Amino acid sequence: MPLVRCITDDELEYVELTLHIDWRTAQIAALETELAPLQGAFERFEWEYTQRIGHLQADLRNLRATIERIEHRTARIHARLVADPNGVLGDLFDRDELREIGEMFGIEVPDEWFQLARPGRGRRGERDWNYAGDGEQDPSAEEEILRRLQRARKALPEDDARELRQRYRDLARRFHPDLAEDDSERTMRQEIMLRINHAWHCQDLKALRAIEQELETMLPGWSTSRLAHRIAWARRECERLDSLAGALVGRIRRLRASETFPLWFNSTLGTTVITQRALAIAHELERERERLDDVKLAFRQALAHYAAAVA
Numbered sequence: 001m002p003l004v005r006c007i008t009d010d011e012l013e014y015v016e017l018t019l020h021i022d023w024r025t026a027q028i029a030a031l032e033t034e035l036a037p038l039q040g041a042f043e044r045f046e047w048e049y050t051q052r053i054g055h056l057q058a059d060l061r062n063l064r065a066t067i068e069r070i071e072h073r074t075a076r077i078h079a080r081l082v083a084d085p086n087g088v089l090g091d092l093f094d095r096d097e098l099r100e101i102g103e104m105f106g107i108e109v110p111d112e113w114f115q116l117a118r119p120g121r122g123r124r125g126e127r128d129w130n131y132a133g134d135g136e137q138d139p140s141a142e143e144e145i146l147r148r149l150q151r152a153r154k155a156l157p158e159d160d161a162r163e164l165r166q167r168y169r170d171l172a173r174r175f176h177p178d179l180a181e182d183d184s185e186r187t188m189r190q191e192i193m194l195r196i197n198h199a200w201h202c203q204d205l206k207a208l209r210a211i212e213q214e215l216e217t218m219l220p221g222w223s224t225s226r227l228a229h230r231i232a233w234a235r236r237e238c239e240r241l242d243s244l245a246g247a248l249v250g251r252i253r254r255l256r257a258s259e260t261f262p263l264w265f266n267s268t269l270g271t272t273v274i275t276q277r278a279l280a281i282a283h284e285l286e287r288e289r290e291r292l293d294d295v296k297l298a299f300r301q302a303l304a305h306y307a308a309a310v311a
Contacts, residue, residue, distance in 0.1 A: 017234035024241035031248040045264030077302040
């Protein structure tokens with residue numbers, strides 16, 4: 001009676017896993033093909049929007065910030081006129097504010113104002129960022145920490161260091177990728193060697209022991225049987241591909257569901273909207289420049305009232 005070889009459950013699982021890998025790989029290629037035009041259209045629209053509108057929006061933000069700053073200073077002068085008309089502006093503004101006021105309005109700020117000016121408000125002192133706490137930055141602090149870590153890393157007892165070297169050499173000889181018989185085995189060996197090399201680099205004897213124990217349990221008789229490791233690799237590869245496919249599907253859905261999808265997917269419509277938006281911001285800039293002139297005038301008038309009151 002002839003002997004017939006039976007296919008084991010592990011072999012069936014490995015075949016199913018490899019089929020799943022092939023299917024997922026083809027699906028990912030199709031998803032990447034579907035995503036490419038969507039991603040490309042979005043990036044082109046984003047680039048054009050940034051180039052044509054980004055600087056206008058930045059100018060508008062800066063202009064509004066300047067207006068708000070001047071209005072706040074004007075309010076402080078009016079408050080001083082009410083609360084302490086004989087005070088000096090140098091104890092109302094800090095040095096940077098006084099310099100900015102002088103440059104903005106061409107005002108000769110008296111020296112006595114600077115003598116009374118308060119230090120800059122809301123600034124973080126250098127000591128807050130000091131490692132040593134001695135008032136000066138220690139540029140070698142980080143290097144000293146690294147040196148300590150290196151000394152701690154090398155401070156293995158001699159017996160442990162000898163065992164570490166021996167285990168590393170044995171594992172490297174057994175699982176080096178150059179010993180692979182095919183591409184699949186090479187990939188598995190490379191994954192194992194990455195873990196072995198990382199443990200060696202960290203001088204982690206415990207990790208090397210764990211790796212060796214895991215491999216002995218998972219791969220008894222490595223030289224004759226590699227199926228267990230192939231299955232373990234195939235499972236990890238299936239998880240990785242499943243995660244990648246899910247991420248691609250999610251990205252495609254988010255792009256298509258975006259409220260701005262009609263703008264950036266239709267280049268003509270997108271360009272028209274960008275042009276209209278640029279014109280609208282330009283008009284806002286003009287209005288804010290006029291408003292800036294008004295708040296500057298109000299600030300000048302506040303200074304004049306203050307000077308008259310002091311006089």
